[in-house]
Amino acid sequence: MLNVKCFRCGKSFALDGTVVANWLEEHKEEHPKHYSAQCHFCRRVIKVPVKQIQRSLPAKED
Ligand SMILES: [Zn+2]
Numbered sequence: 266m267l268n269v270k271c272f273r274c275g276k277s278f279a280l281d282g283t284v285v286a287n288w289l290e291e292h293k294e295e296h297p298k299h300y301s302a303q304c305h306f307c308r309r310v311i312k313v314p315v316k317q318i319q320r321s322l323p324a325k326e327d
Contacts, residue, residue: 266279266280266281266282267279267280267281267282267285267313267318267321267322268280268321269302269311269313269317271304271306271307271309271311272311273304273307273309273311274304274306274307274309276304276305276306276307278304278305278306280300280302280313282321282322285300285318285322286322288300289315289318289319297315298314298315299312299313299314299315300312300313300315300318301313
């Protein structure tokens with residue numbers, strides 16, 4: 266799981282690492298800089314830096 270903090274309401278919540286990893290895999294050719302996640306509390310969409318995500322995910326060999 267990936268813990269992110271909502272900039273709007275300040276609460277932390279966890280993203281499903283598998284879902285995010287799949288999303289990154291699908292979009293890798295676009296080299297996205299952010300992943301859009303919806304806050305579980307206030308429903309605001311927040312942008313999570315992909316670099317932060319990649320640090321949290323298990324390293325993967327290509
Ligand atoms: Zn929030």
